[in-house]
Amino acid sequence: MVSTINRTEHRILTLIIRTFGEALLTAWAAVTLTFFALRATSGDPTANLLAQGLASPQQVERLRTALFLDQPLFTQYGRFLLGLFKGDLGISFYTNRSVFLTLAEQLRPTLELGTLSVLFMFLFASMLGITAAWWHGKPAGRFASRMADVLTTLPVALVGLLFLYIFSVIRQHSTRPGGFNPYSLLLPAVVLGFSLSGGVARILKSSLREVLKKPYILAARARGLRKNGRLLWFALRPALPPAVSLSALEIAYVFSGTVVTETLFGRPGLGRLLVSSILQSDFPVAQGVITLAALFYTLTHFLARILILLIDPRLRGEP
Amino acid sequence: MRKEMPWFALIWIILAVVGSAAAPLLTPYDPIQPAGAPLEPIGGSLLLGSDQLGRDLWTRLVYGGRATLSASFLAASITICGGIFLGLAASLIGGLLERLLLLLFNATMAVPGLLLAMLFVGGIGPGFPSVILAAGLSGIPGFARLVHSQAESVFRQPYIEAARALGAGRVWLYIFHILPNLRTELLSFGTTYLAWAFTGITTLNFLGLAGDPSIPEWGVLLNTGRSYLIQAPQLILLPGVFISLTILSIFSIGEWLSTERVTERSTNRVEIRNTQEEAL
Numbered sequence: 001m002v003s004t005i006n007r008t009e010h011r012i013l014t015l016i017i018r019t020f021g022e023a024l025l026t027a028w029a030a031v032t033l034t035f036f037a038l039r040a041t042s043g044d045p046t047a048n049l050l051a052q053g054l055a056s057p058q059q060v061e062r063l064r065t066a067l068f069l070d071q072p073l074f075t076q077y078g079r080f081l082l083g084l085f086k087g088d089l090g091i092s093f094y095t096n097r098s099v100f101l102t103l104a105e106q107l108r109p110t111l112e113l114g115t116l117s118v119l120f121m122f123l124f125a126s127m128l129g130i131t132a133a134w135w136h137g138k139p140a141g142r143f144a145s146r147m148a149d150v151l152t153t154l155p156v157a158l159v160g161l162l163f164l165y166i167f168s169v170i171r172q173h174s175t176r177p178g179g180f181n182p183y184s185l186l187l188p189a190v191v192l193g194f195s196l197s198g199g200v201a202r203i204l205k206s207s208l209r210e211v212l213k214k215p216y217i218l219a220a221r222a223r224g225l226r227k228n229g230r231l232l233w234f235a236l237r238p239a240l241p242p243a244v245s246l247s248a249l250e251i252a253y254v255f256s257g258t259v260v261t262e263t264l265f266g267r268p269g270l271g272r273l274l275v276s277s278i279l280q281s282d283f284p285v286a287q288g289v290i291t292l293a294a295l296f297y298t299l300t301h302f303l304a305r306i307l308i309l310l311i312d313p314r315l316r317g318e319p
Numbered sequence: 320m321r322k323e324m325p326w327f328a329l330i331w332i333i334l335a336v337v338g339s340a341a342a343p344l345l346t347p348y349d350p351i352q353p354a355g356a357p358l359e360p361i362g363g364s365l366l367l368g369s370d371q372l373g374r375d376l377w378t379r380l381v382y383g384g385r386a387t388l389s390a391s392f393l394a395a396s397i398t399i400c401g402g403i404f405l406g407l408a409a410s411l412i413g414g415l416l417e418r419l420l421l422l423l424f425n426a427t428m429a430v431p432g433l434l435l436a437m438l439f440v441g442g443i444g445p446g447f448p449s450v451i452l453a454a455g456l457s458g459i460p461g462f463a464r465l466v467h468s469q470a471e472s473v474f475r476q477p478y479i480e481a482a483r484a485l486g487a488g489r490v491w492l493y494i495f496h497i498l499p500n501l502r503t504e505l506l507s508f509g510t511t512y513l514a515w516a517f518t519g520i521t522t523l524n525f526l527g528l529a530g531d532p533s534i535p536e537w538g539v540l541l542n543t544g545r546s547y548l549i550q551a552p553q554l555i556l557l558p559g560v561f562i563s564l565t566i567l568s569i570f571s572i573g574e575w576l577s578t579e580r581v582t583e584r585s586t587n588r589v590e591i592r593n594t595q596e597e598a599l
Contacts, residue, residue, distance in 0.1 A: 025422065026422075026425060026426050026429050027429070028426075029422055029423060029425070029426030029429075030426045030427070030429040030430055032426075033423070033426055033427060033430065034430065034438060037435075037438050037439065037442060038438060038441060038442040039442070040442070150567065153514070153566050153567055153570045154563060154566065154567075155518045155521060155522050155525075155562070155566070156522075157521070157522055157525045157538075157541060158541075158559050158562060158563055161541060161545060161555050161559055162559065164545070164548060165548055165552055165555065165556070168548050168549055169549075252431075253431050255431065255434070256431035256432070256433040256434050259433065259434070259437070259526070260433075260522060260525070260526065263525075263526055263527075264545075274434075274437060275437075275526050275527065275528070277441070278437055278440055278441040278445060278528060279445055279527065279528070279530070281441075281444065281445075283441065286437075286438070286441040287441075290430060290434055290437070290438050293430065293431070293434050294429050294430045294434075297429045297430070297431065298429050301429070
């Protein structure tokens with residue numbers, strides 16, 4: 001008995017180490033891709049700066065030396081990786097400040113928005129998913145199901161604009177002076193959470209429906225358990241793992257949603273920084289933000305996979 | 320499970336394509352030049368009113384369909400051609416290079432589609448052509464990964480073995496046996512990636528990465544219209560409705576194609592779903 005438990009633990013540990021190794025490899029490849037994609041498409045990152053008249057030829061020459069652009073590509077790549085380990089991501093073309101510090105400043109608002117939207121995502125997804133499965137075939141269920149479908153397809157920008165429109169109309173009629181401003185954090189987080197909730201809601205709906213069809217639910221109802229909150233709780237627990245694993249993966253995608261939401265609501269953050277750095281051809285900043293996003297994705301993806309392994313024993317597989 | 324053909328979606332797509340193609344016949348105005356006073360309401364001298372510079376909204380919408388739809392088709396063709404080429408090449412070459420390519424495809428998935436597209440726009444420099452190119456390029460790794468896995472599963476089928484026994488070379492096999500047998504999958508993956516290209520282009524343009532706010536394009540219209548949310552809500556609501564209808568139509572056609580035509584290999588549908596969710 002004891003030896004079986006040890007073997008299982010051992011297997012999980014091996015799987016975790018393997019997943020970690022894969023995550024490291026993915027992170028390295030993604031960072032490398034970020035580095036080469038910018039250079040492969042632009043040839044010379046300072047060319048745009050010169051073409052748009054944002055810098056004089058002398059300034060560009062100095063920048064090229066500072067960025068080691070006059071050296072071979074692989075030397076540049078080596079320096080980039082080395083800098084990454086030291087937390088040195090270069091210097092912004094535009095503000096002449098350290099990219100690392102610029103990112104660190106903008107990280108907090110994005111983290112706030114991201115965290116709150118994930119909470120809203122869980123809230124909306126469970127509301128839609130449970131409604132769709134519980135009242136399947138009835139108007140409420142059909143509406144929730146349709147809503148989840150539409151949400152998975154609509155771009156965040158559209159959902160956000162619609163919310164913004166509705167709220168600005170309401171606000172016109174009731175202007176409360178001062179105090180709480182819903183536009184700063186709450187509304188963007190609701191918008192992002194709402195538009196991310198579609199996929200999770202769909203998974204939750206289908207797995208809850210599967211569970212509700214199971215014989216033991218019928219047996220429970222035959223024993224006299226009415227179709228109420230207790231039965232829902234009873235059915236929800238086995239239905240959760242797939243939804244949890246998808247939402248863990250979905251969190252990794254929150255960042256690309258914040259790019260749109262931050263622009264839409266004029267909120268500071270990494271997303272806004274990315275858009276403005278691209279428009280200004282501020283190449284080190286854009287590279288820094290996307291590198292950070294790739295690392296963040298790899299980390300959350302890694303954690304999600306570990307979580308799935310721990311939740312769902314079937315995925316641990318046989319040796 | 321057969322699904323009913325999505326008539327509404329088909330009709331909308333046909334209307335949108337024909338309307339965009341016939342844009343000059345549908346409106347007497349120019350999409351860039353003013354046609355009346357700024358911010359005219361709906362139903363005045365102009366059918367749908369005008370924007371902040373007095374340009375006719377209806378004109379900008381129909382010409383916008385032209386820009387948005389042709390850009391989406393162009394971007395989707397870049398994705399599809401590049402994806403088929405890389406996916407088949409990876410499967411054909413095999414060995415270490417195949418594993419390297421697969422690692423690259425997977426690593427690209429670590430950068431969400433929108434960010435990857437923004438990275439490309441950053442590299443090429445802002446502008447409408449680079450938005451199209453970026454939306455197309457950013458889909459290639461995902462598409463290639465799908466093509467690769469499908470090609471591998473077809474490769475294991477008996478008729479391929481038969482063709483090999485008859486002496487068919489590897490390149491010949493891939494071009495004349497495997498590629499034609501992937502057409503149903505390619506059609507439904509292609510629709511998915513068309514939807515992604517459409518979302519990508521409108522979102523990138525909404526973020527202002529096309530650079531020029533005078534381009535009549537649905538995403539650009541959303542971006543410029545949002546400053547006039549209260550005075551002229553039609554400036555964002557109408558392009559918003561057009562974008563939503565188009566994206567929902569593409570998706571329901573894609574879903575119909577995948578349930579209708581891809582039945583024999585049931586894993587495909589799951590995979591298509593996953594990609595749809597990953598792409599966005």
